[in-house]
Amino acid sequence: MGVRARAFLSHGSMMLKLDIFLSALANGLLTGAVYALIALGLTLIYGVLHIINFAHGATLTLAMFAVFVAHQAFGLDPYIAVFILTPLFFVMGYALQRFVITPASHGDDGNILLVTLGISIIIENALLAIFRSDTRSIDVPYGFSVIEVGTLFLSTPKVIAFVATLAVAALLWLLLARSDTGKAIRAVAKEKTGAALCGIDVAHIYAVTFGIGTACLAIAACLLMPTFLVNPRVGNAFVLVAFTIVVLGGMGSIGGALAGGLIIGVVESLSGLYFGESLGQIGIFLIFLIVLLFRPTGLFGAKA
Amino acid sequence: MKGGFLTNGYGPILIVVAALAVLPFGFSANTTLNFLGFVLIVTLAAQGWNLLAGYGGQFSFGHAAFFGMGAYAIALAQVRFGLNPWLALPLAISLGALTGTILGYLSFRARLRGSYFALVTLAFAEVFRILANASAFTGGAAGVLIPLRIEAANFQFADKRSFYWLALSFVAFVLLLTHWIARSRFGAYLVAVRENEDAARALGVDALAVKLKAITLSGGITAAAGSLYAQKFLYIDANLAFGPWISVEALLAPIIGGIGTVFGPLAGAVLLLGLGEITKTFFTWLLGGALPGIDLVVFGVLLILCVAFAPRGVIGLLRRLAPSFRGGRA
Numbered sequence: 001m002g003v004r005a006r007a008f009l010s011h012g013s014m015m016l017k018l019d020i021f022l023s024a025l026a027n028g029l030l031t032g033a034v035y036a037l038i039a040l041g042l043t044l045i046y047g048v049l050h051i052i053n054f055a056h057g058a059t060l061t062l063a064m065f066a067v068f069v070a071h072q073a074f075g076l077d078p079y080i081a082v083f084i085l086t087p088l089f090f091v092m093g094y095a096l097q098r099f100v101i102t103p104a105s106h107g108d109d110g111n112i113l114l115v116t117l118g119i120s121i122i123i124e125n126a127l128l129a130i131f132r133s134d135t136r137s138i139d140v141p142y143g144f145s146v147i148e149v150g151t152l153f154l155s156t157p158k159v160i161a162f163v164a165t166l167a168v169a170a171l172l173w174l175l176l177a178r179s180d181t182g183k184a185i186r187a188v189a190k191e192k193t194g195a196a197l198c199g200i201d202v203a204h205i206y207a208v209t210f211g212i213g214t215a216c217l218a219i220a221a222c223l224l225m226p227t228f229l230v231n232p233r234v235g236n237a238f239v240l241v242a243f244t245i246v247v248l249g250g251m252g253s254i255g256g257a258l259a260g261g262l263i264i265g266v267v268e269s270l271s272g273l274y275f276g277e278s279l280g281q282i283g284i285f286l287i288f289l290i291v292l293l294f295r296p297t298g299l300f301g302a303k304a
Numbered sequence: 305m306k307g308g309f310l311t312n313g314y315g316p317i318l319i320v321v322a323a324l325a326v327l328p329f330g331f332s333a334n335t336t337l338n339f340l341g342f343v344l345i346v347t348l349a350a351q352g353w354n355l356l357a358g359y360g361g362q363f364s365f366g367h368a369a370f371f372g373m374g375a376y377a378i379a380l381a382q383v384r385f386g387l388n389p390w391l392a393l394p395l396a397i398s399l400g401a402l403t404g405t406i407l408g409y410l411s412f413r414a415r416l417r418g419s420y421f422a423l424v425t426l427a428f429a430e431v432f433r434i435l436a437n438a439s440a441f442t443g444g445a446a447g448v449l450i451p452l453r454i455e456a457a458n459f460q461f462a463d464k465r466s467f468y469w470l471a472l473s474f475v476a477f478v479l480l481l482t483h484w485i486a487r488s489r490f491g492a493y494l495v496a497v498r499e500n501e502d503a504a505r506a507l508g509v510d511a512l513a514v515k516l517k518a519i520t521l522s523g524g525i526t527a528a529a530g531s532l533y534a535q536k537f538l539y540i541d542a543n544l545a546f547g548p549w550i551s552v553e554a555l556l557a558p559i560i561g562g563i564g565t566v567f568g569p570l571a572g573a574v575l576l577l578g579l580g581e582i583t584k585t586f587f588t589w590l591l592g593g594a595l596p597g598i599d600l601v602v603f604g605v606l607l608i609l610c611v612a613f614a615p616r617g618v619i620g621l622l623r624r625l626a627p628s629f630r631g632g633r634a
Contacts, residue, residue, distance in 0.1 A: 052419040104612035109418050110363055111611050114559065117365075118611070121552065121604030128597030232597070236548070240430060243423055282438075285431045292424050293414045 023152050024273045025266060030158040032265015033165040034220055038238055039245035039257040040169060041216030047252025048189040048209040049097075051112045057239025058120035059214055063089060063221030064230040065127055071138040071225075078140065079160075082222035086215045093214025098207035120235075127232040135231040143226050161223035168219055169258055172212070176254075185209055189252070241268075244288040250297060313483050317566065321476040328465040337464040341536060343577050344471035345529050349550065350557035350569035351478045352526030357555070358564035359482075359491065360518040361498025363418070366425030367526050367554040369407065369432050370400045372545035374527025375534040376436060379448040384441070389450075389459035393531055400527020401520045408519035412512050417501070426551070433546035447541025450534065459535050471532055475570065478525055483566045494518055498564075526554060556603055560610050562619030571618050576603060 038060060045053050066085055070076040076084075096119065105111035146153040176182035187195040188205045196202045228234075245264050249256025264284060271283035328337060349371055357363045374396045381392035411424045436442040443449075454460045461467050485491040493514045496504035505511050534540050553576075558564075561572025580599035587595040614621050 052423065100608070104608055106612075106615075110361075111615075113363065113365075113419055113422055114555075114611050115608050117552070118604045118607035121607065122601050125597030125600035125604065129595050129601065132596065240427065243427075247423070281434050282431065285427050285434070288427050289424065289431070292416065292420060292427070293410050296414060296416065296420065 019151055020273065021270075024269045026149075026152055026154060027158070028266035028269030029262055030154065030162045030265070031269065032262040033162040034223055034261075035238070035241055035245055035265055036258045036261020037161075037165045037168060037216055037220040037223070039242040039249070039261050040172065040254060041213035041220075042242050043246045043249065043252055043254065043257040044172070044216070045210055045213040046246060047254075048185055049206055051109065051116070052243075053210075053213065054113060054116040054239075055096075055119040055123065056116075056213075056217070056242060057235030057237075058123035059089075059093075059235070060217045060221060060238055061127060061230065061232060061235035062123050063218045064225055064228070064234060065131065066218070067221050067225040068136055068138055068230055071140075078138070078222040078225045082219055085218040085222060089218035090211040090215040092211075094207045094211035096214070097210035098203065101210075102203065102206070124232055124235070131232060133231060133233075135229045137229045138225055140226045155227060157223070157226035164219070164223055168216065169254065172216075173254060175212075181205075181208060240288070241284055244284050244291075247288060247291050247296075313487070313566070314480065317476070317479045317483060320567070320570070321472065321479065324472055324475075325469065328468055334464055337468055339577070339581065341464065341468045341471055343573050344468065344475050345532050345536065346553055346557055346577060347475050347570045347573040348471070348478065348532065349526045349529035349554040350561075350573055351475070351482065352522045352524070352529065353554040354558040354563065354565075354569045355482060355485070355525065356518050356522035358558055358568065359486065359494045359498065360515060361501075362515060362519070363422050363555075364425040364522075364551070365422040365555070366427070366429035366551050367522075368546045368548065368550035369425065369429040370403055370523040370526035371530035371533070371550045371554070372429070372432055372436065372540075372542075373403045373523075374400045374530030375540045375545040376442060376448070376530075377527070378531040379450050379534045379540055380442065382450055383443075383448055388457070389535060390457070393459070393528075396531040397524045397528050400530070401524035403527070404519040404521075404523020405516060407523070408516050412515050412519075426548070429546055429548070429551055433542045436546055437542035442542070445541065447539060447544070448534075450538040452538060460538070467532075467536060474528055474532065479566060479570070486566065490514065490517065495564075556607055558617070560606055560617050562617030563615075565616065565619045568617055568619050575618060576606070579603075579606070 038056070042053060042056050045051065045056075063085065066088075067078050067081055070081040070085070071078065100119070101112060101115050104115045140157075142156055145156040147156055147159055148154075174182075176186060184195065184200045184205050185208070187198070187200060188202055188209075192202050195205075241264060245257055245260035248263065249258070249260030264287070267283050267287065268281070275283070327340065331337065331340075349367060352370065353364060353367050377396035377399045378389055378392045381387040381395060382389055387395075407425065407428055411421055416424055437445050452460070454462050456466065461470075485494070493504065493509045496507070496509055497511050497514050501511050530545060534545075537544075557572035557576055558568045559572065560576055561570065561574075562568030579602060583599045583602045584594065587598050610617055616623070
């Protein structure tokens, strides 16, 4: 084989490699956005209540099954169901925090961890008992449609999820920055005793925050279901990713969660490309451990 | 030790162990013995957790890391290196203890406490699970099959009772060890660190050393449980050995039985697994078919109820009902 032919071949494979790389990068960013949305709820709850919600993953699974049932039983499209499920999950989160988690844990952090773990065990296995361990998905007409950007083909539902996540993050930021409730949430996060002295109902604000965090999961579930599968254990895969993002972005930081989500999405996609699917996950955990062990305040330096 | 045989705490331990030792003469059915053997394995894993979390206040959500280490070590030592399982057992326990030391050093040195420590241990267990599932050395997703050769010299028993008694002797040893630790200086330091680490440090307790010692012991004990598991079922894979469910069971049993008590893990494991069996049987009878996961739903409810109403578990409830009942708590 001549030198020129070899050069041509390697050039061609480099182009191909670049294409694969770019498409992995784009897909990572798109998936990362949904990760960010899941992490957003987790980090908000942590930032205000200073608790780690272990039931976050199971609640996401519950939301995904809710989307599944809404589609199978009532023929509701996920993008329409989102307007029903989001308020529903807000109320559920509110009630869960106010009437279960708070009374059961007597204000002790270790107890909160255990109570949310208990909730996650209950949700996960109740779903297992009802739906069995089969993996399910829903059929939507746009499930496999793609948008062409240059040489890249991007899945339409994933692009929608990406845009919607940015919109939700912006809305959340607006809510926190501008509304009275947002001000109260920020006040409670900073100094709950002081906030209580100013007449803020701390228990109510805690529950509202937990409700918002849970509502984020309903939105995430509606955005995920057109392209993802659901089974009773699916939340576990997401929850550790969400923890990683929250730790990476700095516990309680919304901007950090967004950036962390995108980074993790890209890392997962690229390490999956280069190390294979099963070892690809390792990348996420290694980031998680390294950040926790060596920089627990996160990349963006939020107070841990 | 002051006090008589019955009041110094060692007496009740010996009585309970003796009662458990004669149990197989009452039930000879293989399924019952299998169940009891499994209860003891869970007890042992839970005793490891209880030492670190119950006495030391460090809540691990990833004790599967140690359990799996013990299980894989004893299995691979036989399959890959042809080692006798009796020789592999101390090796597996040491490896679990070493894993504990390393994991503890990394996380305690970074001053991770509470939820952070829980998350780190969880992540370690998951990393091990993924590695064991992917690596060819550990048999990948197919797992490791320990060749069947039923001989006592080969750690495989024809009589199920032998395994039960062996597991019981491990549990008995850890019961005595836990009681001894609870009354020792080290135990006092451990409880001091649990109650208020900063105050303990101010009084001159080397908190890092105390916690390291606790997690090393804890890792070794739980690894022993993993080794027994591997020898009982002669098969392990990444999800069985390192799966999150092991971590949850190691934590549920002491919490339901009585966290930070000598008998907590044993009482909790008996209650938990017994209740699990009853629930499964009941729903199978009710619906005419198995309802997967229903026993775990009951566990979850029990966990929340315990945290809410019985912070010292069943042992604590008993003690509240009968103030004279003493279980040798520190």
